[in-house]
Amino acid sequence: VGFVNVLNASTVYKVVPTRNEAGRYNGIGGLSGGGKDVYVVKTDNLERRFLGIGGLSAGATSKLLMNYPEEQRNQILDYLFKPGFGASLQMLKVEIGGDAQSTDGTEASHMHYPWDENYQRGYEWWLMVEAKKRNSDILLYCLPWAFPAWVGAGKRDPYNDPELTASYVVKFIQGARKYYNLTMAYVGIWNERPYSSKYIKTLRQMLDEAGLDRAPKIVASDDLGWEPIASDILADEELAKAVDIIGVHYPGTTTTQKAIDTGKPLWSSEDYSTFNDNVGAGCWARILNQNYVNGYMTSTISWNLIASYYEDLPYARDGLMTADSPWSGYYRVDAPIWVTAHTTQFAWPGWYYAPQGSGSSLLKDGGSMVSLVSWDSTQLTIVIETMSRNHSMCIRPYLPEYEVRPQNISIQLQGYFAQLTSMFVHYSKLGFDGEDSILFKDMGTIPVVNGTIHLSLGVDEMYTLNTIGGGRKGNSSNIPPQKPFPLPYMDDFESYQEFMEPFNLAQQVGAFEIIKTTSSHGNVIRQMVLEAPIFWCEEETSPFNIIGNTSWSDIYVELDVYIGTVNATSGAYIAARVNKGGCESFSAEGVFFFIFPGQGIVVTGDLARTKELYKQDMNISTNTWYKMELLVKDGQVICLLNSKLVVRIAAPFSPAPQNGFVALGTADFGLADFDNLKIADST
Numbered sequence: 268v269g270f271v272n273v274l275n276a277s278t279v280y281k282v283v284p285t286r287n288e289a290g291r292y293n294g295i296g297g298l299s300g301g302g303k304d305v306y307v308v309k310t311d312n313l314e315r316r317f318l319g320i321g322g323l324s325a326g327a328t329s330k331l332l333m334n335y336p337e338e339q340r341n342q343i344l345d346y347l348f349k350p351g352f353g354a355s356l357q358m359l360k361v362e363i364g365g366d367a368q369s370t371d372g373t374e375a376s377h378m379h380y381p382w383d384e385n386y387q388r389g390y391e392w393w394l395m396v397e398a399k400k401r402n403s404d405i406l407l408y409c410l411p412w413a414f415p416a417w418v419g420a421g422k423r424d425p426y427n428d429p430e431l432t433a434s435y436v437v438k439f440i441q442g443a444r445k446y447y448n449l450t451m452a453y454v455g456i457w458n459e460r461p462y463s464s465k466y467i468k469t470l471r472q473m474l475d476e477a478g479l480d481r482a483p484k485i486v487a488s489d490d491l492g493w494e495p496i497a498s499d500i501l502a503d504e505e506l507a508k509a510v511d512i513i514g515v516h517y518p519g520t521t522t523t524q525k526a527i528d529t530g531k532p533l534w535s536s537e538d539y540s541t542f543n544d545n546v547g548a549g550c551w552a553r554i555l556n557q558n559y560v561n562g563y564m565t566s567t568i569s570w571n572l573i574a575s576y577y578e579d580l581p582y583a584r585d586g587l588m589t590a591d592s593p594w595s596g597y598y599r600v601d602a603p604i605w606v607t608a609h610t611t612q613f614a615w616p617g618w619y620y621a622p623q624g625s626g627s628s629l630l631k632d633g634g635s636m637v638s639l640v641s642w643d644s645t646q647l648t649i650v651i652e653t654m655s656r657n658h659s660m661c662i663r664p665y666l667p668e669y670e671v672r673p674q675n676i677s678i679q680l681q682g683y684f685a686q687l688t689s690m691f692v693h694y695s696k697l698g699f700d701g702e703d704s705i706l707f708k709d710m711g712t713i714p715v716v717n718g719t720i721h722l723s724l725g726v727d728e729m730y731t732l733n734t735i736g737g738g739r740k741g742n743s744s745n746i747p748p749q750k751p752f753p754l755p756y757m758d759d760f761e762s763y764q765e766f767m768e769p770f771n772l773a774q775q776v777g778a779f780e781i782i783k784t785t786s787s788h789g790n791v792i793r794q795m796v797l798e799a800p801i802f803w804c805e806e807e808t809s810p811f812n813i814i815g816n817t818s819w820s821d822i823y824v825e826l827d828v829y830i831g832t833v834n835a836t837s838g839a840y841i842a843a844r845v846n847k848g849g850c851e852s853f854s855a856e857g858v859f860f861f862i863f864p865g866q867g868i869v870v871t872g873d874l875a876r877t878k879e880l881y882k883q884d885m886n887i888s889t890n891t892w893y894k895m896e897l898l899v900k901d902g903q904v905i906c907l908l909n910s911k912l913v914v915r916i917a918a919p920f921s922p923a924p925q926n927g928f929v930a931l932g933t934a935d936f937g938l939a940d941f942d943n944l945k946i947a948d949s950t
């Protein structure tokens with residue numbers, strides 16, 4: 268697909284796709300004398316500052332990224348963070364892990380216990396360092412989804428002891444600085460859960476007294492509406508002082524008068540969460556502009572940054588791009604990356620949005636434009652989108668019906684920019700129903716005559732008119748082909764640094780990390796959580812870690828398991844045909860082979876152990892390694908313990924799941940060690 272710029276005598280600028288539907292947009296309005304719809308861009312009285320476009324790594328959405336081959340991993344990170352290459356993100360928001368399920372897995376806490384402090388866990392530190400390497404100006408923002416139980420000081424409530432919770436959060440921020448030289452620009456309260464004004468004030472005070480050379484600003488309250496935070500800020504001066512920014516989730520591009528009255532910057536601090544095909548890209552294009560045009564929001568953050576979790580977990584591919592196949596190195600640069608670039612490669616945090624009606628507005632025949640002006644008022648960027656309703660629906664909220672039609676517009680630049688004679692143009696058109704897309708294409712320049720630009724807009728298009736002349740479409744060749752999860756698979760965990768999470772094992776309940784032991788087992792993985800956390804999801808009782816491919820049906824799993832006596836779990840398991848993760852983990856079904864020291868073995872059809880398939884008393888000891896084997900084959904379940912056959916039963920029939928992940932874990936919160944994982948096909 269190629270296209271030509273048509274610059275006709277009347278200086279209406281139009282992109283004409285050269286593919287065969289080109290005629291579709293011909294003859295619109297006759298292209299004579301410019302459009303009747305005139306949009307004036309005034310660049311005086313600028314008030315609201317653009318504060319950047321961001322991505323969210325939270326809910327274990329980056330789980331599979333760290334394990335990519337280095338070459339592809341660097342390419343992916345460049346597409347996300349490297350300025351002038353891809354999405355060029357300006358903000359990175361991360362979860363402060365709380366040892367609890369937060370959508371697609373659990374992220375480890377820096378303090379499993381009150382006496383514990385560790386800044387080597389998980390992948391968020393690594394991700395922030397990699398982002399910062401590529402863009403030293405990237406703004407970091409952190410937010411808890413859940414908390415380890417002890418933070419509640421005896422209650423399942425993080426506000427029971429506000430100082431304890433604040434000190435837990437402050438330690439994360441100090442640790443970021445101390446161990447990684449990372450400065451948190453923003454911190455939040457509790458994702459989509461209630462806040463406490465007292466806690467917010469306590470956090471503000473403790474951040475100010477923490478000896479940080481730049482204390483983070485507080486964003487509140489990361490919930491699904493502008494209330495009650497806006498009213499509380501209006502009614503409470505001290506709270507107003509403590510909160511710097513109002514951040515809401517999935518605002519549907521709108522705000523409220525009360526939120527505006529607070530005088531605070533307004534953000535969509537979590538948005539998008541839409542499958543990253545072209546409709547997802549349309550959603551993202553529409554909300555990036557209209558969150559400001561309709562709702563005065565000056566930052567929008569995508570959940571999630573990158574879809575690096577097993578595709579069969581909840582919210583498949585709801586990231587700006589996709590990298591969920593580290594064993595093959597395959598990844599996809601999806602269209603939302605290029606939609607992001609339309610803003611981020613031409614405007615930076617601290618620039619100003621032109622006010623509504625003076626450069627930022629809805630367009631008469633659908634779509635919107637925003638104008639952004641540099642700090643020193645010498646650069647101008649105008650981002651236009653014309654996304655049709657059905658091609659820009661987001662996951663939430665409901666998008667009312669509206670029409671978008673091809674239209675001619677005139678943009679009239681006033682003040683300093685009236686003297687321009689041309690502007691640079693980058694262009695995209697999202698393709699649907701088999702049409703190709705044009706993504707982030709450099710179109711050269713467009714003339715500005717007497718301060719006026721005439722444009723003929725089609726549907727599902729984006730234009731960035733700018734004076735910067737930037738805009739580069741990065742291209743890393745050599746993406747390896749996609750392959751299924753490899754079998755046979757083996758991991759003895761000897762190659763890891765201590766406290767890391769084992770690769771490819773996507774923990775759903777509990778926290779599993781590499782521990783160096785002095786025994787002949789060397790490195791093992793240990794389930795660390797001793798007590799049910801202050802959840803983000805409803806119910807979590809059995810630590811649960813999944814791996815592999817949900818198409819596995821007949822499969823062989825082998826694992827060494829050790830249950831001690833101090834703070835130990837009551838039992839441990841391996842499993843196959845596991846059908847669930849995420850917030851529904853506790854209702855996961857499959858075939859689960861448990862051992863319980865002092866009791867015996869149990870085979871169940873579910874993690875919650877409500878569907879017992881087999882049970883036998885047996886002399887099983889604590890402080891002893893056991894080799895567990897589970898084979899599901901030809902309608903049979905066969906279990907071996909230390910190479911002795913202990914179970915041979917019929918495999919559960921449908922509706923019991925006939926395929927799914929392999930899993931391992933513990934019967935309840937408490938320690939257990941695992942080593943030498945082997946997965947093979949059943950032959």
Ligand code: 147
Pocket residue numbers: 325326369370458459491516517537540570582662663
């Ligand atoms: C949000 C969470 O904050 C994210 O961690 C992630 O789970 C995301 C997935 O779309 O959703 O939580 C929401 C869950 C439900 C609604 C809104 C946000 N809802 O039903 O409106």
